Amino acid sequence: MSRYRIPGKGRVDHSAPVSFTFDGKTYRGLRGDSVASALLANGVHLMGRSFKYHRPRGAVSAGSEEPNALIGTSRGAGRFEPNTRATVQELRAGLVTESQNKWPNLSFDVGAINDRAYMLFSAGFYYKTFMWPKSFWDKIYEPVIRGAAGLGKSPTEPDPDHYASRYLHTDVLIVGAGPAGIAAALSAAQSGADVTLVDENPEMGGSLLSDPAVQIDGKPAWDWVEGQLGRLRAAGVRLMTRTTAIGYYHQNMVGLCQRLTDHLDNPPKGAPRERMWRVRAGQVVLAQGALEKPLVFDGNDRPGVMLASAAQTYLHKYGVKVGNNPAVITSHDSAWYAAFDLSDNGAKVAAIIDTRDSVRPDLAEGARKRGIEVLNGHTVTTTKGRLRVKSVRAAPVRGTHVGTGRSIPCDCLLMSGGWTPSLHLFSHTKGSLAWDGASNTFLPDRKTEECEIAGAGRGLWGYEAVLADGAAAGLRALEGLGRAGHEGRFTVANDRPGTGVSHTELPTDGNAGKARAFIDFQNDVTAKDIRLAVREGMRSIEHVKRYTTNGMATDQGKMSNINGLMIAADALGKQPPQVGLTTFRPPYTPTSFGAFCGYLRGETFQLTRKTPIDPWAEANGAVFEPVAQWRRAWYFPKPGEDMHAAVLRECKATRASLGIFDASTLGKIEVAGPDAVEFMNRMYTNPWTKLAPGRCRYGLLLGEDGFIRDDGVIGRLSPDLFHVTTTTGGAARVLTMMEDYLQTEWPELDVWLTSTTEQWATVALNGPNALTMLKPLVEGVNWDDFPHMSCAECTVAGLPARLFRLSFTGEVGFEVNVPARHGLTLWKALMEAGKPYDICPYGTETMHVLRAEKGYIIVGQDTDGTVTPADAGLEWAIGKAKKDFVGKRSLSRPDIVAKGRKQLVGLLTEDGSLLQEGAQIVLDPNQPKPMKMVGHVTSSYQSTMGHPIAMAVIEGGFDKMGETVFIPMPDGVRKAKITSTVFYDPQNERLKA
Amino acid sequence: MLLIHCPYCEDTLPELEFTYAGEAHIARPADPSALSDEEWRDFLFIRTNARGPHYERWRHVGCGRFFNALRDTVSDRFLMTYKAGEARPTLTQEAAE
Numbered sequence A: 001m002s003r004y005r006i007p008g009k010g011r012v013d014h015s016a017p018v019s020f021t022f023d024g025k026t027y028r029g030l031r032g033d034s035v036a037s038a039l040l041a042n043g044v045h046l047m048g049r050s051f052k053y054h055r056p057r058g059a060v061s062a063g064s065e066e067p068n069a070l071i072g073t074s075r076g077a078g079r080f081e082p083n084t085r086a087t088v089q090e091l092r093a094g095l096v097t098e099s100q101n102k103w104p105n106l107s108f109d110v111g112a113i114n115d116r117a118y119m120l121f122s123a124g125f126y127y128k129t130f131m132w133p134k135s136f137w138d139k140i141y142e143p144v145i146r147g148a149a150g151l152g153k154s155p156t157e158p159d160p161d162h163y164a165s166r167y168l169h170t171d172v173l174i175v176g177a178g179p180a181g182i183a184a185a186l187s188a189a190q191s192g193a194d195v196t197l198v199d200e201n202p203e204m205g206g207s208l209l210s211d212p213a214v215q216i217d218g219k220p221a222w223d224w225v226e227g228q229l230g231r232l233r234a235a236g237v238r239l240m241t242r243t244t245a246i247g248y249y250h251q252n253m254v255g256l257c258q259r260l261t262d263h264l265d266n267p268p269k270g271a272p273r274e275r276m277w278r279v280r281a282g283q284v285v286l287a288q289g290a291l292e293k294p295l296v297f298d299g300n301d302r303p304g305v306m307l308a309s310a311a312q313t314y315l316h317k318y319g320v321k322v323g324n325n326p327a328v329i330t331s332h333d334s335a336w337y338a339a340f341d342l343s344d345n346g347a348k349v350a351a352i353i354d355t356r357d358s359v360r361p362d363l364a365e366g367a368r369k370r371g372i373e374v375l376n377g378h379t380v381t382t383t384k385g386r387l388r389v390k391s392v393r394a395a396p397v398r399g400t401h402v403g404t405g406r407s408i409p410c411d412c413l414l415m416s417g418g419w420t421p422s423l424h425l426f427s428h429t430k431g432s433l434a435w436d437g438a439s440n441t442f443l444p445d446r447k448t449e450e451c452e453i454a455g456a457g458r459g460l461w462g463y464e465a466v467l468a469d470g471a472a473a474g475l476r477a478l479e480g481l482g483r484a485g486h487e488g489r490f491t492v493a494n495d496r497p498g499t500g501v502s503h504t505e506l507p508t509d510g511n512a513g514k515a516r517a518f519i520d521f522q523n524d525v526t527a528k529d530i531r532l533a534v535r536e537g538m539r540s541i542e543h544v545k546r547y548t549t550n551g552m553a554t555d556q557g558k559m560s561n562i563n564g565l566m567i568a569a570d571a572l573g574k575q576p577p578q579v580g581l582t583t584f585r586p587p588y589t590p591t592s593f594g595a596f597c598g599y600l601r602g603e604t605f606q607l608t609r610k611t612p613i614d615p616w617a618e619a620n621g622a623v624f625e626p627v628a629q630w631r632r633a634w635y636f637p638k639p640g641e642d643m644h645a646a647v648l649r650e651c652k653a654t655r656a657s658l659g660i661f662d663a664s665t666l667g668k669i670e671v672a673g674p675d676a677v678e679f680m681n682r683m684y685t686n687p688w689t690k691l692a693p694g695r696c697r698y699g700l701l702l703g704e705d706g707f708i709r710d711d712g713v714i715g716r717l718s719p720d721l722f723h724v725t726t727t728t729g730g731a732a733r734v735l736t737m738m739e740d741y742l743q744t745e746w747p748e749l750d751v752w753l754t755s756t757t758e759q760w761a762t763v764a765l766n767g768p769n770a771l772t773m774l775k776p777l778v779e780g781v782n783w784d785d786f787p788h789m790s791c792a793e794c795t796v797a798g799l800p801a802r803l804f805r806l807s808f809t810g811e812v813g814f815e816v817n818v819p820a821r822h823g824l825t826l827w828k829a830l831m832e833a834g835k836p837y838d839i840c841p842y843g844t845e846t847m848h849v850l851r852a853e854k855g856y857i858i859v860g861q862d863t864d865g866t867v868t869p870a871d872a873g874l875e876w877a878i879g880k881a882k883k884d885f886v887g888k889r890s891l892s893r894p895d896i897v898a899k900g901r902k903q904l905v906g907l908l909t910e911d912g913s914l915l916q917e918g919a920q921i922v923l924d925p926n927q928p929k930p931m932k933m934v935g936h937v938t939s940s941y942q943s944t945m946g947h948p949i950a951m952a953v954i955e956g957g958f959d960k961m962g963e964t965v966f967i968p969m970p971d972g973v974r975k976a977k978i979t980s981t982v983f984y985d986p987q988n989e990r991l992k993a
Numbered sequence B: 001m002l003l004i005h006c007p008y009c010e011d012t013l014p015e016l017e018f019t020y021a022g023e024a025h026i027a028r029p030a031d032p033s034a035l036s037d038e039e040w041r042d043f044l045f046i047r048t049n050a051r052g053p054h055y056e057r058w059r060h061v062g063c064g065r066f067f068n069a070l071r072d073t074v075s076d077r078f079l080m081t082y083k084a085g086e087a088r089p090t091l092t093q094e095a096a097e
């Protein structure tokens, strides 16, 4: 057993050793240890290097607020996690850990040269240094900063663990299971209320676990905790440990992250690593306690310097003395108890140095009794020791005058600058804070949610006061639910009440200019940085924060915010509330991405919509592409074919004879009712009144701003029934837009809208043999009166169908809609019937090529939300005689009729090369940079005509037919000629076949 | 996550079921062609951007209905919701608090 572990002491299991490694060296700890307590038991204080100066650092706390002791933890491939707090990570067998921000090793680190050069790295360093010369940014500053920046190593492999998520509705949620939280739960768990008590630690009890000598109702603290938790369990209270309330959102929704397996030697197979709870609570009680503040003095960051309460926790919870010869520097009574407890457990306390001139007589007596030297009215002016504190210099202080000091040898230094109520979650709710001048801290003020704050979280101190407050808060929560109960009363013996005073940075007797008194340990922000920021003009704490990075580390300023504020206020000569407090934001502590993702990752990230014909496509070797939420067959390669070869073959087969395409993803909306035609007239640009039943028409939908929103072929099946199709991705948007107008602008119209996208399977047949092949399969269509742009209800292959004669390829074409359950049957029947015509299944890529050859646009590809019908060459689709339709008024807005708008044209490259979609277009490739870009390529494909084709939007493009434009690319400038967008069969001869 | 009351379903449901749909009580002009370019521009683009109580439209995706709401843009609190077509309610003192 190490000389720092006290046999039999603490809540760790002394009969269960656990071995782990830190930076490759194997150590032994005990079941129940944190990594930090196990290292401290082995005498290891040096656990990391700071971010900026690479100064050696040890654990300064024993909890989740830890800024220094950040480690990487690993459990095999993909399970590396950086920036884990050693004070929180529980020991497990075989745990592999490593320190961060060091090279080549923790004891000797080259980056520590930054520390010698600290004068260069003062506040605002990045802003000042890297501004000039501008040309240095890309080549020199950025790469160097990137190389040096970052905290820990980012994992590179996918995370093999999975993460769960749950919803929970509870009457009362209590955050924090210390004395206040337990007392609140006892009050709330009456009258049948559903109560949930959560705590971030592995065990409930809070500070009572670090104060075992306290007696409540005649029982030692630990026995009392155990008894009360048993009572709560019996009352049906949900008790959740290792569960951090990470954020407090509107209407009492609280996010909880529960850690399930990180503490286990061998997690059960398939067990989720963490679970995110989204809790909706009737009432919330925040009993999060308070965080101890460091004191700010030269050398307060040396390994071995830590919060007094942390030393007390290591002693009582883990049975670890953080040193055998501790010194104490404090401005609060609480640190005296830590000194007493360490002394009572065999440590030789070097001295209690208290900045106050006098303390309570019982504390002075306690020190005298134990033979501890007390230096009242003193401060620590500096510390010594390279990788661990070896001595402190204590000196008397009167105001700012420092008397003659002396060196006190020690092996650790416990500090306490008082306590800050933990109000992070309360701040998430925008609850206001009020400055309490007496305690020099912010306390909760006006609430915005149904919540109570109890105990040290609202500035109370001493167990009796905290227990009573928790009980009262729990009862108020219960009463807030309209239920009644009684309030528990607790008597406390050996209570540890206390008060203290607050300081800015403590004076030094050394060279003040060289003092390194840290406020934000992780980001290496010193008191001088804060004062410099104020001197350089920062007035608001928000500016000071950003200029110095104070409070911007992973601990979100849990330790540094109040000290930073006090010093900034002092420098400004203002009261702290006038300088303000920065806003705390969720999450309360760093939270894994996995916990936020939960089940929404990989295949379950988003649902995949599949058509009824998808199984056939999969069985026949289709390559798929995602389109909106659908997976669509992209192309059907034959053995040995690449995409280009497959697509060219599919295109040619369709143009030569017959192609078949699964168009089921097309959005479909049924517009029905006596006023259906009026509704269509108002929504779409086209005239619909004269469209006869049995005919269809290309429909164009604009936004009220005149820009193209969607398009599709629309069939009129009967006077009061339209079968509307939309783009695959636009279906839901179009239906919502239609509903909006129908419900809120034209509620007088008698129209019903129904989404039928998934009710119909749609198969497109295209090619010169489409009609011949299809005819024998159809019953109920009069072929003498079924020209291009017709529709009918009929049967196809014996299946009930809506048949459309239309073309998105330029060939004779049909779209057969059958009820979705018949989709696969129809497809197979058509494949069979098509055999004599060498029917060729094609995918979305061939569909794109064939439509592009005809200059048919794809909304969202050739348009981008700033394209009008005129810009796209679709003015023919506008019902000019119509008085009004959505977007009509905008078509005469000055900006829309102005010259020089980008217009959709075709492009043919001079060298026959394929352009890249999205490539920018210029008129003069020799103009100085930055060049004037006049448009971009919207569509570009290899075509069936032996050369590539492209579409583009170009300023004034319609007036530039035949002119040459230039497309600068990394490998050279392409020349292209502006053409019509219709590359293939401009006279539509093939449709008339 | 907010809880929102759908005046059609008469149920208070999580925000996930709803989508925002812009400022309320901006009726589409009966005859847009009668509007000047400036008037049409204002209809299209000019919005109140209120700090505080704001009349706005929401859609309950569950039932598909658009409705109106009065929401405080500072606190993000819904003060009330009401059916589309109903008159703009005046903000009472207790609702504002």
Ligand SMILES: [Zn+2]
Pocket (backbone or CB within 6 Å): B006, B007, B008, B009, B010, B060, B062, B063, B064, B065
């Ligand atoms: Zn509803």
